[in-house]
Amino acid sequence: MTKPGNTSVSRRLVGYVLLFRRQVIAALVILVVAMAAQLAGPYIAKIIIDDHILAIEQAWIELPQDQAPVSVNHVNYREQAFIRADWLQAEERDALQAYPIVHIKQEGAAFLLESAAYGNIRLTASETADFYSYDMQPVLLLIGLIILLAIIASVLNFIQSYMLQAVAQRVVQRIRMDVFRNLHRMPVRYFDNTPLGQVVSRVANDTENIKELYMSFMSTFVVSGLNILGVFGALLFLDWRMALVCFLLLPIYAGIMALHLKFSRKYVAAIRARLAEMNAMLSEVIQIMPVLQVFRREKAVQEEFERLNEDRYQNQRTQFRIFSFSGRNAVYLVGRIFTAMIIWYFGSGSLEGAISFGVFYAFIDYLGRIFEPIIGIFDQLMNAQRAVVSAERVFELMDEPGKEVEAGVNPPRPQGHVEFKGVTFGYQPDQPVLKEISFEASRGETVALVGHTGSGKSSIMNLLLGFYEPNAGQILIDGADIAGMSRQELRRHMGIVLQDPFLFTGDIRFNVSLYNDEMVEADVQRALDEVGAADFVGKLPKGLQEPVVERGSTLSAGQRQLISFARALAFDPAILILDEATSSIDSETESVIQRALEVLRHGRTTFIIAHRLSTIKDADRILVLHRGHIVERGTHEELMALQGRYYRMYQLQSSEGAVSVNV
Structure with a gap:
């Protein structure tokens, strides 16, 4: 850019x-x-x-007091009247032009009057004030x-x-x-x-x-x-x-x-x-x-x-x-x-x-x-x-390019039929992490994605959620290419639970409803009941109003995960994505979630990304990925009978579990 x-x-x-x-x-x-x-x-x-303080130094007309015009400002001093030149109109000045012009000059802090009748006179302070009498008010x-x-x-x-x-x-x-x-x-x-x-x-x-x-x-x-x-x-x-x-x-x-x-x-x-x-x-x-x-x-x-x-x-x-x-x-x-x-x-x-x-x-x-x-x-x-x-x-x-967030998007609820057709994708164009991925998931099916780290499991879900766009191929939901959908329309009926659940600063209710004003407290409580979180929430001092700090650090990992499950399910998604959702949960909590999922998966298309293969044994279809390819697919029993990569992974995890139990 x-x-x-x-x-x-x-x-x-x-x-x-x-x-x-x-x-x-x-x-x-x-x-x-x-x-x-x-x-x-x-x-x-x-x-x-200029017009008042220094005006005293202008020309003065000196004349006897009895001859001073009554209508003109004048200062009486001794027996004489003094009229400043700027006080006269032109015709008045012409009428008095026969009288002598005198000046007042400043010497130090005092003023000296050069009178035609009395000669040079040093004015006192009060006498000086008299000559300023018509200037004081202005x-x-x-x-x-x-x-x-x-x-x-x-x-x-x-x-x-x-x-x-x-x-x-x-x-x-x-x-x-x-x-x-x-x-x-x-x-x-x-x-x-x-x-x-x-x-x-x-x-x-x-x-x-x-x-x-x-x-x-x-x-x-x-x-x-x-x-x-x-x-x-x-x-x-x-x-x-x-x-x-x-x-x-x-x-x-x-x-x-x-x-x-x-x-x-x-x-x-x-x-x-x-x-x-x-x-x-x-x-x-x-x-x-x-x-x-x-x-x-x-x-x-x-x-x-x-x-x-x-x-x-x-x-x-x-x-x-x-x-x-x-x-x-x-x-x-x-x-x-x-x-x-x-x-x-x-x-x-x-x-x-x-x-x-x-x-x-x-x-x-x-x-x-x-x-x-x-x-x-x-x-x-x-x-x-x-x-x-x-x-x-x-x-x-x-100026970073992006796609507009559409307000009030409320598309009809999809059936949940998902199809990947020849999808190739790479975070770097010349380094594909998914190669020719093709599979289908029908409504109500549970599809599990397994494979070693870096095999492309999470990348498939990132593409389905519209976080990235495939370099080649199509992703269809109910037969419609998601490339033609807005991201808000695409995600409106999707729910996701991540491996590391994130809780926002607020309370339990807010973290389940997540800015959805239409979701009432009964909806929140129902979601918590369905995932088995109602028990621990009910034991909290303030229940649904229990404060949650940033990232939910005051709650255990299992409790945070249960709340994130309730958040996803409260929106009643048609497509549910569980990305390593049970990896950080103890066996007792996992059993609670597994029981809830049995009910919740009904009528929903569910994708499960899992490393613990014991949690996906009842999945309708398991896709085994290796280096960006789907190398095996089938049910748990079919893959075990095949004795391929899935079989070896399951046997390895089973032996590790046995060692842990013996120890």
Whole structure:
């Protein structure tokens, strides 16, 4: 399978977001409003500085108090009235042009009035406040507006952040379910060749990393990107010359990011690969811990795990070195250099009057707001890169071919006539394990498959259950080729009991009904009665509600097997498969199961795979396999009379049993 590329991964990640486009659009609209509220602050501060704080240094018209127009704002000082130029309309300014123009200049912490009538006068604090009297209320209102906009922006940012995070959680929930659904579509062959821990790592860890990608992308990349655009828009509005200089920051930062991604990608991929290998090894070790301890291989396993762990550590350390060099430090270094250049060049222009001090202040404020979102992007860049690698792994698992799981499949119950016609099969195409297998099993018959390990017994049942497809030949049920059936239709009326029964976390009832809501407690109890499990279940403290831990480790092997028998039979299968089902059961329990099977096989086609030949003596037909061929077939008596391979196997087991009894 072709590994999905970055473009494909990005497109698919965006596709999942588009499933919730309404919520995303609403959140982005709220984000834009919040951003506008935030960016308005420096501009309002610019108005306060230029139009009010520094306005005292504008031109003042000095005239006698009795000649000051009543309709115009003016400040009375001693015997004179002072009118600031910006308080006058054009026609009013023309009417007062005969009066002298004076100025107020700041010297240190005080202000100096250059009066035409009184000469230079140093104003006291209260006198200075008088000249600011008409500015106090607008300044307070503007400060209140800044605070109000800050509160509005904070509330809106909370809302948009909550909405975007909710979308991220929903998207990852959808991805995780899509992956989990595809696991049920995938053929058994995939799980034969893939370590369990790697699959678990992709479904659990990698999808969690994708969640971090969406959360970082939506909360950092999108928000920061819009903030950067908004800041540059504000810069252009204030002074296009300074804005053009600041635009040089974008290609510099983009180049730093590109270099970071280029050099760190391979280390991120190696880190994820080592983590998957460690998870696979950990899963395997936990399952076979008794074997490792018996053979004293703990130290060797620890050393192997340490090698994987050390390799991951080395790659992680290199990745952090790259991040430390090209991340926050680089942003601050470039940002401080640019800020110094702006202050040196345009600051001198402010002093010379080329630009107002308020514009300069707002510009520096906006410039500082560029660095924060860029630093946020850099801080999340490593997480995003790690998440993209995880997304590739998840989509690779999601793209594994499989067959759709049909819902609500309820085909008519088959008669149970099974026929293999010239079936050849191999797990590897050039290494067949079954060769020209042909036999029939009629309704109600019991067919036993015997042979040495590797002869192909379980492979026949795997083909019948549709876990694999034959390389050649046909498998028919009631005359219909199973190749034309969906797997759910095929298995709807089949039951199976494996050599190593698996019980799920839950209780006894759940392990028999197995997600079947239509199966009532009476059906469960009946199945347990039929297989002879009711006695031990009734002695449990909570009966059918007795908790069962994972794999049923609190129950004996025989009890687990009886429950698995009840599970198979509760679904009333037309075809029953017993794969070494009595190999791990004591003689007393086996006799209970054998009595139950006498009743249960009536009306069902039963296949038994057995090594203990004493358990299949009453089978209607016994097929003896050797190296993928059926070398003998017949009843127990017929095969014993033939004195062939079956006869020798039975005699060998009988002699071993006799030796065991004598001992």
